[in-house]
Amino acid sequence: MASLRSTPSTLLARSRPRGVKAASLIFAPCGRSLAHVADHHHPSTSADASSVRVKPFLLEDLVAEGTSEEKLPQFVLSRKAGFLPRQTPLEHLPKQFETLDSLLKRMTIRQYDANGKQSGDGLLAKGEFGDAVQRELKLGGIEDKAVNQAIASGNQQLLSALFRDYCFATSAYLLEPTDQSYRKTGFYSPGRDHLPAQLAVPLTKLADALGHQPFMEYASSYALVNYKFRDPAYTGGEAGRYSFDNMDLIRSFEDPYGSERGFILVHIVMVSFSGQALSATEDALVAAGERDLVRFEEAMSRLLDTYRKINIAMETMWARSKPSDYLKFRSFIFGTAPKEGNPMFPKGVVYEGTGDKTARYFRGESGANDSLVPLLDNLLEITAALPANELTKTLRDFRSYRPKTQREYLESLEARATAAGVKDFALGPAGSAKAKALYLLMVDQVREFRNRHWMFAREYIIKQTTFEYATGGSKMLSYLPHNLGVVLSFLDESYAAFTHKDDAELKARGEHKLLDEVHEAGKRAGVQHRVLLREVEKLKQDAEAKEKEGDPLYKGRGMLGEQRDDGRGWVGADGVG
Numbered sequence: 126m127a128s129l130r131s132t133p134s135t136l137l138a139r140s141r142p143r144g145v146k147a148a149s150l151i152f153a154p155c156g157r158s159l160a161h162v163a164d165h166h167h168p169s170t171s172a173d174a175s176s177v178r179v180k181p182f183l184l185e186d187l188v189a190e191g192t193s194e195e196k197l198p199q200f201v202l203s204r205k206a207g208f209l210p211r212q213t214p215l216e217h218l219p220k221q222f223e224t225l226d227s228l229l230k231r232m233t234i235r236q237y238d239a240n241g242k243q244s245g246d247g248l249l250a251k252g253e254f255g256d257a258v259q260r261e262l263k264l265g266g267i268e269d270k271a272v273n274q275a276i277a278s279g280n281q282q283l284l285s286a287l288f289r290d291y292c293f294a295t296s297a298y299l300l301e302p303t304d305q306s307y308r309k310t311g312f313y314s315p316g317r318d319h320l321p322a323q324l325a326v327p328l329t330k331l332a333d334a335l336g337h338q339p340f341m342e343y344a345s346s347y348a349l350v351n352y353k354f355r356d357p358a359y360t361g362g363e364a365g366r367y368s369f370d371n372m373d374l375i376r377s378f379e380d381p382y383g384s385e386r387g388f389i390l391v392h393i394v395m396v397s398f399s400g401q402a403l404s405a406t407e408d409a410l411v412a413a414g415e416r417d418l419v420r421f422e423e424a425m426s427r428l429l430d431t432y433r434k435i436n437i438a439m440e441t442m443w444a445r446s447k448p449s450d451y452l453k454f455r456s457f458i459f460g461t462a463p464k465e466g467n468p469m470f471p472k473g474v475v476y477e478g479t480g481d482k483t484a485r486y487f488r489g490e491s492g493a494n495d496s497l498v499p500l501l502d503n504l505l506e507i508t509a510a511l512p513a514n515e516l517t518k519t520l521r522d523f524r525s526y527r528p529k530t531q532r533e534y535l536e537s538l539e540a541r542a543t544a545a546g547v548k549d550f551a552l553g554p555a556g557s558a559k560a561k562a563l564y565l566l567m568v569d570q571v572r573e574f575r576n577r578h579w580m581f582a583r584e585y586i587i588k589q590t591t592f593e594y595a596t597g598g599s600k601m602l603s604y605l606p607h608n609l610g611v612v613l614s615f616l617d618e619s620y621a622a623f624t625h626k627d628d629a630e631l632k633a634r635g636e637h638k639l640l641d642e643v644h645e646a647g648k649r650a651g652v653q654h655r656v657l658l659r660e661v662e663k664l665k666q667d668a669e670a671k672e673k674e675g676d677p678l679y680k681g682r683g684m685l686g687e688q689r690d691d692g693r694g695w696v697g698a699d700g701v702g
């Protein structure tokens with residue numbers, strides 16, 4: 126059916142005129158959605174003047190329009206692969222890159238032999254990676270020509286693999302001293318503030334070719350292009366070939382078979398459901414725009430099933446990646462931002478050989494650059510409820526550290542959900558009790574995600590370190606509970622729209638389970654919000670008390686450049702030294 130097709134081809138480009146209902150803007154005067162109009166190649170002038178036709182987002186639509194898949198970026202969105210790359214990440218680089226490949230293999234702290242037995246210490250364990258890069262990689266070497274050739278060829282799979290690998294080498298190079306001092310003393314020291322040309326030049330070229338920042342990112346380097354399948358044809362389990370036990374890492378800093386593997390691969394398992402999530406999102410959006418309750422309910426049910434699988438996969442993190450191991454690989458995923466106040470890179474980093482002599486600052490790798498939660502924030506119009514403050518500015522800034530395709534999609538989704546009035550449709554008089562229930566349960570999925578995530582932050586980070594910046598550069602003690610708090614209030618308010626009449630309607634439709642779930646979710650929101658506020662207040666009081674007592678561990682970045690009483694000049698404090 127045409128109206129159920131994904132419909133990213135229309136997007137509000139200008140702000141809504143005063144007094145015009147949002148929903149009317151995605152409808153053509155004839156009452157059909159603009160997407161529908163676009164499907165039939167009506168000239169866009171027949172549509173509402175406030176709307177414009179923009180390029181489609183999903184691979185399936187692009188191919189249907191005649192675009193060659195080969196030239197599309199790896200991160201083109203699709204109903205099949207969602208936010209994962211369209212091709213399996215390339216494991217083996219061409220022969221010209223054998224020096225780079227060898228360095229990356231030898232750098233990993235725990236080395237394994239061909240039989241999977243631990244075989245010794247890697248370059249990063251001994252603090253020898255930086256020297257090895259200087260010795261073995263040269264600007265003007267065989268790799269440079271090969272990078273230029275790869276860019277000229279436009280081979281997206283190869284370019285993505287090269288970008289991943291130069292990012293790994295860059296972060297290992299810059300953060301090796303930080304990690305070394307952490308291992309020896311429990312305190313971080315500043316990283317290297319110059320990136321040598323043999324890394325800086327190819328990395329910058331590749332970043333420009335792919336539209337990325339020239340620094341390690343969540344999607345384009347550390348996580349979403351860093352897996353390989355044991356059996357590419359495996360179909361078992363909910364996640365098929367993306368099942369945890371069917372995957373391995375391509376690159377790692379610390380341990381390819383330990384907690385680092387668990388940390389990365391749990392993200393992949395979760396994101397492997399994003400094709401289903403995108404598909405249901407697009408369908409729900411069209412249905413809301415067309416005020417089609419039956420289709421809206423159907424799409425929202427699918428979305429709910431999908432996010433339940435995602436949250437179940439997230440829960441496996443505890444067993445797959447131990448909280449006590451997290452800091453063993455975390456040093457390498459920090460960023461060089463923020464410009465003011467990051468004690469690891471007080472002077473930023475100069476990328477030698479690129480012609481730019483100014484210091485550069487980039488956020489580090491963080492799940493905050495994942496798109497699963499922003500997808501729901503935008504579809505459910507939670508984003509519109511975020512207060513305008515520094516923390517939400519951070520949240521928006523995180524969105525710029527993802528592939529361009531995901532950035533553009535999320536922006537368009539936010540605009541289209543507002544235009545379609547998804548929240549009003551689900552909760553207002555035009556909706557049904559079931560639509561309301563499903564909408565509430567979707568908000569509850571966002572709550573579940575952010576609540577579990579807050580528990581991760583407590584156990585993997587707050588209990589292990591006092592260093593105040595997270596890898597993405599946010600001050601997580603404020604940032605994470607703030608966002609969870611917004612969702613809890615949002616859920617609380619949405620629950621207030623659920624009336625006795627809705628109870629009766631759901632009962633009449635035989636939806637007893639759904640009804641129970643709605644009430645559980647609604648009641649839990651209020652309780653959890655009160656608990657969170659108390660908990661955050663206590664954490665802040667503890668931190669303030671420690672600062673007053675002059676506990677050096679709580680000073681964190683305040684120790685920058687200072688010599689400690691024991692003669693150590695370290696900048697961070699991770700409680701093990």
Ligand code: HEM
Pocket residue numbers: 388391392395439442446490491492493494495497498499520575578581582585586594595596597598599600601604605608609
């Ligand atoms: C051990 C597990 C994890 C830890 C310790 C952790 C830690 C963090 C931290 C500290 C932040 C704050 C932002 C920053 O980096 O500056 C963050 C943000 C975020 N992380 Fe994670 N993370 C974990 C797992 C995950 C997983 C599995 C996902 C799923 C894809 C994820 C998605 C996110 C998102 C979406 C945000 C932004 C938060 C928001 O919008 O409220 N994280 N994470």
